[in-house]
Amino acid sequence: MIPAFLLSLKLALASAGLLLLLGTPLAYLLRRPFPGRALVESVLLLPLALPPTVLGFYLLLALGPEGPLARLGAAPLAFTFPGMVIGATLFSFPFAFTAYREAFRALDPELLATARTLGAGPAKRFFRVVLPLVWPGLVSGTLLGFAHALGEFGVVLMVGGNIPGKTQVASTYLYDLVESLDFAAANRASLILLAVAFGLVLLVRSLEERWRFATASDDRSP
Amino acid sequence: MEVRYRIRRPVALTVGFSIRGFTALLGPSGAGKTTVLKALAGLVPAEGTPFAGLPPERRPIGYLPQGHLLFPHLTALENVRFGLGTPGEAGRRRALALLERFGLADKADRRPHRLSGGERQRVALARALARDPELLLLDEPTASLDAPARRGVLEALLEVVAELGVRALVATHDPELAQAADRVVVLYRGRVLEEGDPRTVYTRPRSLTVARLTGFENLFPGRVEGIDQGGLWVATAAGRFWLEAPPRPPGTPVVLGIRPEEVLFVREDRPLAPALAPNVRTGRLLSVRPRGAQVAVRVALSGLTLRVLLPRHVQDRLDLVAGETRRVVLKPRYLQLFSPEEAPSDSSDSPS
Numbered sequence: 001m002i003p004a005f006l007l008s009l010k011l012a013l014a015s016a017g018l019l020l021l022l023g024t025p026l027a028y029l030l031r032r033p034f035p036g037r038a039l040v041e042s043v044l045l046l047p048l049a050l051p052p053t054v055l056g057f058y059l060l061l062a063l064g065p066e067g068p069l070a071r072l073g074a075a076p077l078a079f080t081f082p083g084m085v086i087g088a089t090l091f092s093f094p095f096a097f098t099a100y101r102e103a104f105r106a107l108d109p110e111l112l113a114t115a116r117t118l119g120a121g122p123a124k125r126f127f128r129v130v131l132p133l134v135w136p137g138l139v140s141g142t143l144l145g146f147a148h149a150l151g152e153f154g155v156v157l158m159v160g161g162n163i164p165g166k167t168q169v170a171s172t173y174l175y176d177l178v179e180s181l182d183f184a185a186a187n188r189a190s191l192i193l194l195a196v197a198f199g200l201v202l203l204v205r206s207l208e209e210r211w212r213f214a215t216a217s218d219d220r221s222p
Numbered sequence: 223m224e225v226r227y228r229i230r231r232p233v234a235l236t237v238g239f240s241i242r243g244f245t246a247l248l249g250p251s252g253a254g255k256t257t258v259l260k261a262l263a264g265l266v267p268a269e270g271t272p273f274a275g276l277p278p279e280r281r282p283i284g285y286l287p288q289g290h291l292l293f294p295h296l297t298a299l300e301n302v303r304f305g306l307g308t309p310g311e312a313g314r315r316r317a318l319a320l321l322e323r324f325g326l327a328d329k330a331d332r333r334p335h336r337l338s339g340g341e342r343q344r345v346a347l348a349r350a351l352a353r354d355p356e357l358l359l360l361d362e363p364t365a366s367l368d369a370p371a372r373r374g375v376l377e378a379l380l381e382v383v384a385e386l387g388v389r390a391l392v393a394t395h396d397p398e399l400a401q402a403a404d405r406v407v408v409l410y411r412g413r414v415l416e417e418g419d420p421r422t423v424y425t426r427p428r429s430l431t432v433a434r435l436t437g438f439e440n441l442f443p444g445r446v447e448g449i450d451q452g453g454l455w456v457a458t459a460a461g462r463f464w465l466e467a468p469p470r471p472p473g474t475p476v477v478l479g480i481r482p483e484e485v486l487f488v489r490e491d492r493p494l495a496p497a498l499a500p501n502v503r504t505g506r507l508l509s510v511r512p513r514g515a516q517v518a519v520r521v522a523l524s525g526l527t528l529r530v531l532l533p534r535h536v537q538d539r540l541d542l543v544a545g546e547t548r549r550v551v552l553k554p555r556y557l558q559l560f561s562p563e564e565a566p567s568d569s570s571d572s573p574s
Binding site: 108110111113114115116117118119120121128129132133 | 260263264265277278279280281283284285287291293294295304305307349352353
């Protein structure tokens with residue numbers, strides 16, 4: 001049980017880091033409308049509507065020994081930890097991305113313009129205005145992505161293969177326990193996942209409260 | 223300070239005017255006031271002077287955007303310090319002194335959401351002044367405030383501008399605020415229609431549109447009937463009026479205007495100067511209603527409705543009651559003549 005949970009944690013941490021790294025610039029770029037934005041966003045949000053097995057299936061093809069990456073000379077990532085990280089990151093992307101995007105959208109461009117008139121250059125604007133106002137949104141999005149990656153089942157099963165001690169994570173471990181009718185152990189594992197998930201969602205919610213509170217104080221009249 | 227700007231977007235406008243002391247940029251919403259202010263702040267691209275080519279960060283201006291736009295995550299003190307170049311304890315003291323000037327020293331550690339609307343506006347003002355600007359740009363500084371807060375902010379504003387000797391350009395649609403200024407620039411549909419001291423602009427506006435914007439509520443179409451005694455006879459739906467004006471050929475269509483504060487009720491217990499007799503009319507009072515500390519009266523003359531604004535002490539003496547008949551006089555010195563213009567296509571341009 002311990003190795004599976006540790007691997008889940010490792011997977012969630014790696015995915016959350018990637019989400020923050022890739023999702024933040026994307027959300028920043030997509031905060032304003034441009035032709036084709038709906039299309040780009042639809043692709044990014046697709047995992048919301050896609051069965052995880054579909055994503056897992058195509059990833060398996062792409063990352064497998066016959067896949068395009070392997071043909072270019074890269075080591076096949078199917079049934080490896082890096083492969084699982086790619087899968088979990090893609091699948092958790094919509095959750096983190098939506099939160100990031102809202103954080104940037106709530107940022108008033110007039111506020112940044114005002115900062116310019118107060119002599120603030122790009123660096124000062126970013127560190128003194130943008131970052132303090134968006135960080136609760138960035139943290140809450142990353143936490144959501146983390147929670148989602150922690151419990152991911154379908155994609156990691158397809159890409160990772162549920163190899164005990166190698167690619168078996170908490171969720172696939174739980175599935176094995178139920179299959180072998182070990183309900184007592186399954187219950188222990190489930191309770192841990194339940195508690196962690198609840199704690200994370202609670203944290204995200206309280207951050208969102210704080211975030212709304214921090215950004216809502218403009219009283220411009222129409 | 224002379225402003226000559228040509229702006230292409232977000233709206234195309236070409237303006238030229240001068241800023242002296244506390245200058246009001248008066249105009250209805252949509253006239254381009256905010257765009258002019260943003261161009262001066264460097265936030266909207268413009269060709270011309272002053273500050274050509276300088277980015278907003280390097281312009282010697284203090285900008286107070288509409289709705290104040292304080293940094294919500296910073297305290298009042300930190301907001302003021304944001305624009306200050308001075309670091310450390312010296313900067314803190316300077317920011318605190320600025321807040322003190324606006325009576326906010328005890329609220330220095332509060333964030334904007336714990337300040338009232340008027341307090342926020344004053345913090346934003348202190349912040350705009352922190353960099354010792356050559357020019358203050360204020361966008362509707364009193365629009366979102368209620369009456370007492372408005373007066374407080376306006377007084378603080380006038381005091382500071384006079385005391386620091388800083389120039390200020392204040393965009394407003396409020397004729398009352400503009401009256402308190404050293405200079406008024408009337409902006410309408412992206413053009414400067416008139417500029418000068420408020421007294422002249424308000425009592426002798428040069429065009430019908432400016433008259434409307436500055437509170438001429440009585441504007442009656444008419445026609446020049448004749449030239450007489452250094453003045454003109456003008457025929458309106460309510461008969462002929464005489465006024466002092468340069469001659470115009472008889473038959474010329476004109477608009478006769480008078481401010482509601484400058485229509486007088488005839489005191490029947492006193493003799494009336496005979497020269498005024500042609501401009502006296504009898505009318506029925508349609509309504510008598512308080513308007514703030516004043517009393518607004520609507521009088522039906524034959525074919526026209528006249529709006530009159532009286533101080534309360536005058537109403538106390540006259541005791542006007544709706545429905546009764548009274549005599550009013552439109553004194554020649556308060557009558558203004560305008561050339562008719564094409565009616566504005568949207569009704570929102572006329573002052574309410």
